Amino acid sequence: MNASSIHPAGQGGALQEIVRRCEALYEDLHFESVKRWKAAAPGRKAIGYMPVYVPCEIIHAAGMLPVGILGGGDQLEVIQGDAYYQSYICRIPRSTLELGLTGRLDCLDGMLFPSICDVIRNLSGMWQMMFKDKYVKYVDVPQNYRDDVGGDFYIHEMQVLREDLGALAGRPITDEALRASIAVYNENRRAVRELYAYRAAKPWQAPTSEVYLVLRAGMVLPPEEHTALVRAYIAAADALERPKRDNARVVVTGSFCEQPPLGLIKSIEMAGCYVVDDDYMLVLRWLLDDVPVTGEPLAELSKAFLHRSASTASKYDDKREDKGKFLLQQVKKSGAEGVIFAAASFCDPALLERPMLLDVLSAHKIPHTNFKYAENTGQMAPIREQTGTFADSIKLWSAA
Amino acid sequence: MSTPIQMMPPAAPKKPPAPVQKEDAMWLQKEMINRNYHELGVAHDQGRKICATFVPGNLNELVMCFDMARSLPETNALQNGMRKKSGKFIMDAERDGHSEDVCTYVKSDLGMLLNGAIGPTGEPLPAPDLLLLSYTGCFTFMKWFELVRQKYGCETVMLHVPYQGDGRVSKAMRDYVLKQITREVIPALERVSGVKFDIDRLRQYMRESVKAEEDLVRVLQSAKNRPSPIDGYFGAVYYIGPMFTAFRGAPEATQFYSVLRQEIDERVRQGKGPITPDGELTEEKYRLVVEGPPNWTSFRDFWKMFYDEGAVVVASTYAKVGGVYDFGFRHDPDHPLESLAEYCLGCYTNLNFPQRVDMICRYIEDYQADGLLINSIKSCNSFSAGQLLILREVEKRTGKPAAFVESDLVDPRYFSAANIKNRLESYLQMIKQKRAAAAVH
Ligand code: SF4
Ligand code: SF4
Numbered sequence: 001m002n003a004s005s006i007h008p009a010g011q012g013g014a015l016q017e018i019v020r021r022c023e024a025l026y027e028d029l030h031f032e033s034v035k036r037w038k039a040a041a042p043g044r045k046a047i048g049y050m051p052v053y054v055p056c057e058i059i060h061a062a063g064m065l066p067v068g069i070l071g072g073g074d075q076l077e078v079i080q081g082d083a084y085y086q087s088y089i090c091r092i093p094r095s096t097l098e099l100g101l102t103g104r105l106d107c108l109d110g111m112l113f114p115s116i117c118d119v120i121r122n123l124s125g126m127w128q129m130m131f132k133d134k135y136v137k138y139v140d141v142p143q144n145y146r147d148d149v150g151g152d153f154y155i156h157e158m159q160v161l162r163e164d165l166g167a168l169a170g171r172p173i174t175d176e177a178l179r180a181s182i183a184v185y186n187e188n189r190r191a192v193r194e195l196y197a198y199r200a201a202k203p204w205q206a207p208t209s210e211v212y213l214v215l216r217a218g219m220v221l222p223p224e225e226h227t228a229l230v231r232a233y234i235a236a237a238d239a240l241e242r243p244k245r246d247n248a249r250v251v252v253t254g255s256f257c258e259q260p261p262l263g264l265i266k267s268i269e270m271a272g273c274y275v276v277d278d279d280y281m282l283v284l285r286w287l288l289d290d291v292p293v294t295g296e297p298l299a300e301l302s303k304a305f306l307h308r309s310a311s312t313a314s315k316y317d318d319k320r321e322d323k324g325k326f327l328l329q330q331v332k333k334s335g336a337e338g339v340i341f342a343a344a345s346f347c348d349p350a351l352l353e354r355p356m357l358l359d360v361l362s363a364h365k366i367p368h369t370n371f372k373y374a375e376n377t378g379q380m381a382p383i384r385e386q387t388g389t390f391a392d393s394i395k396l397w398s399a400a
Numbered sequence: 401m402s403t404p405i406q407m408m409p410p411a412a413p414k415k416p417p418a419p420v421q422k423e424d425a426m427w428l429q430k431e432m433i434n435r436n437y438h439e440l441g442v443a444h445d446q447g448r449k450i451c452a453t454f455v456p457g458n459l460n461e462l463v464m465c466f467d468m469a470r471s472l473p474e475t476n477a478l479q480n481g482m483r484k485k486s487g488k489f490i491m492d493a494e495r496d497g498h499s500e501d502v503c504t505y506v507k508s509d510l511g512m513l514l515n516g517a518i519g520p521t522g523e524p525l526p527a528p529d530l531l532l533l534s535y536t537g538c539f540t541f542m543k544w545f546e547l548v549r550q551k552y553g554c555e556t557v558m559l560h561v562p563y564q565g566d567g568r569v570s571k572a573m574r575d576y577v578l579k580q581i582t583r584e585v586i587p588a589l590e591r592v593s594g595v596k597f598d599i600d601r602l603r604q605y606m607r608e609s610v611k612a613e614e615d616l617v618r619v620l621q622s623a624k625n626r627p628s629p630i631d632g633y634f635g636a637v638y639y640i641g642p643m644f645t646a647f648r649g650a651p652e653a654t655q656f657y658s659v660l661r662q663e664i665d666e667r668v669r670q671g672k673g674p675i676t677p678d679g680e681l682t683e684e685k686y687r688l689v690v691e692g693p694p695n696w697t698s699f700r701d702f703w704k705m706f707y708d709e710g711a712v713v714v715a716s717t718y719a720k721v722g723g724v725y726d727f728g729f730r731h732d733p734d735h736p737l738e739s740l741a742e743y744c745l746g747c748y749t750n751l752n753f754p755q756r757v758d759m760i761c762r763y764i765e766d767y768q769a770d771g772l773l774i775n776s777i778k779s780c781n782s783f784s785a786g787q788l789l790i791l792r793e794v795e796k797r798t799g800k801p802a803a804f805v806e807s808d809l810v811d812p813r814y815f816s817a818a819n820i821k822n823r824l825e826s827y828l829q830m831i832k833q834k835r836a837a838a839a840v841h
Contacts (some may be wrong), residue, residue, distance in 0.1 A: 126751025
């Protein structure tokens with residue numbers, strides 16, 4: 001797409017407009033875009049889901065809008081949600097409850113809670129008790145990667161979801177609809193891969209503060225629209241020359257669930273880092289290549305999950321040698337010079353994973369640093385200082 | 401059939417001279433646990449392999465079929481906690497790069513390994529030959545064994561037990577667990593131990609399990625009596641020990657539960673209260689249900705706060721982490737593998753929230769409890785995340801008051817005796833006032 005066709009003001013304007021639109025979606029904690037989508041045709045339904053992965057194809061094939069819920073960020077004052085959690089539990093469940101209790105999620109007809117950690121697992125039952133009129137499902141995924149063991153189980157889990165959503169939609173989800181949705185998501189994943197590849201190649205052209213917003217838009221927009229948006233962003237970003245800095249190229253990892261505030265994402269860049277890969281919103285990139293649109297759709301989704309999906313802390317590594325492999329590939333593929341391990345405070349999976357990943361990085365002589373954040377972290381100075389020192393040390397190290 | 405754990409001597413065990421009072425069965429179980437540590441210490445010298453596995457969803461009868469010694473890392477951590485060793489281990493693990501935010505069982509275990517892997521009884525704890533990762537009711541288990549594997553290269557086999565998200569066990573869930581047991585776990589146990597699987601041996605162990613389970617349930621349910629002859633939380637810790645760890649299915653566990661049951665039956669007949677470390681509790685003033693694991697580093701102080709006030713715990717969810725036997729589950733020698741799958745799926749922390757609330761409400765009613773106390777454990781998201789909703793919901797449904805205290809399992813830094821004592825005392829005061837108000841009406 002020609003970037004100038006997006007905005008009459010020209011290339012910079014097009015880019016600005018896309019970023020502004022994404023920013024508005026990001027800031028909209030009342031999910032007005034979801035409401036608008038629902039209102040556009042009678043009977044439309046929307047289903048929320050939490051990190052780290054659900055097979056959105058099934059929701060889409062039911063004619064519904066999948067909506068990624070990533071907590072309240074730093075813009076939401078959490079009052080009621082705090083009353084449900086002790087101080088030593090991460091922020092995302094409380095802000096998500098706050099969204100629910102303040103009616104902001106009323107536009108959702110159901111919520112899916114994926115198997116990621118005990119907090120979200122327990123939240124699934126809390127949601128069942130607190131929002132009795134909504135469809136609520138804990139989505140289990142296999143930790144056994146054999147087709148005849150974990151695969152059979154996962155296909156069954158997806159089949160249950162398919163039947164439930166079919167019942168909610170008032171019509172069964174056909175294989176044909178599933179295949180069509182798989183094709184839509186293949187295209188979306190392709191576009192997101194293009195965006196990541198573009199950023200890795202020219203990080204100065206596509207700053208992560210923007211890329212992040214473009215990805216976040218994928219949490220609320222229909223996938224078709226999001227695919228177009230991602231491609232429009234790449235075109236608009238490419239059309240506008242930006243200054244190239246001598247920044248350190250880093251992979252950010254550990255942020256797969258509770259999200260850092262945008263200010264923190266910006267701070268990492270301002271401190272002299274180009275983020276060339278990350279694990280924000282892994283759901284958009286979970287399946288690593290195209291899912292075949294021929295064959296039995298759930299079996300294909302299962303195979304993709306079992307054999308060709310991303311790694312993260314909530315997923316078992318079958319073999320010791322597998323630990324850190326995915327991260328090492330991210331580093332290699334994106335040409336990163338170091339890794340920032342940024343985990344939400346009290347995030348069990350990320351923080352238990354951390355020593356293992358850092359060991360692997362050390363063994364491969366890849367520089368790394370780590371810190372914790374909360375979605376409402378306000379103090380950026382220490383993080384900026386730490387990442388700045390890290391970036392400087394990488395530069396010094398590579399110059400030596 | 402070779403039972404890896406020897407039978408108990410028929411004579412009653414000798415009590416070491418100590419000021420602490422315990423039932424005979426409590427001494428028995430202590431001996432069993434100590435002997436298990438000794439067996440682990442000498443296992444390799446005797447040519448036996450060691451299997452490490454977690455308490456919830458442990459496949460003890462199955463592992464025994466392969467003549468393997470069994471190590472339970474949570475038990476190691478709690479024993480180290482009770483022996484005041486865990487604090488240093490945790491800090492050592494933190495110095496080694498483990499976050500202050502994560503489960504202290506994991507850090508206590510890793511810290512123990514860092515300190516030369518000397519077990520709680522002072523005997524060496526050799527590296528396990530197999531990590532049987534029974535992923536039941538807690539995500540941390542998975543990371544825990546990944547961490548141990550990463551450092552020590554032990555062979556690991558995963559048994560993923562799906563969560564009861566919908567509050568029930570489906571056929572697909574059962575099949576999934578069963579397939580993992582037959583296609584992954586048994587072959588791994590055979591390979592590591594060099595022993596061929598014999599299903600009849602498994603059946604035989606399960607026959608023992610059933611007898612022990614019957615007796616355990618009888619003991620736990622004795623708390624329905626007034627006064628309760630047992631403490632269903634602090635005391636129950638001793639009662640569940642053999643069943644939840646390396647002994648379920650062994651004849652000595654059956655014998656333990658038989659002795660215990662006789663003791664408790666006798667206490668019921670005599671109308672006696674529970675034995676506490678300071679002697680028998682003679683006046684039962686409050687009957688409580690407790691949710692959440694205990695604190696181990698100050699276990700006795702914590703218990704004392706209760707019995708000093710005449711408060712008895714009549715039922716606890718913690719006593720169900722290694723199996724919810726009191727709601728009917730029994731291992732089934734006629735369908736041994738299927739019943740292992742069923743067992744794993746049914747452990748307390750694998751239940752969803754509505755099920756947990758139902759269970760607590762049922763306890764309050766069945767055991768005529770005055771209310772619910774939640775001991776919220778910093779380490780344990782599996783138990784703790786959402787407990788404040790449990791508290792509200794139970795209060796709403798039962799009309800009984802509930803209270804909340806916070807501590808940790810084995811990290812002494814998170815046990816504030818004064819805070820907990822204050823909370824407990826004002827809670828008991830509240831129960832008293834409620835009672836008085838009810839009497840006036
Ligand atoms: S931030 Fe971590 S602990 Fe919290 S809900 Fe997400 S995965 Fe779970
Ligand atoms: S998080 Fe809880 S259940 Fe899991 S290992 Fe720690 S104490 Fe045990």
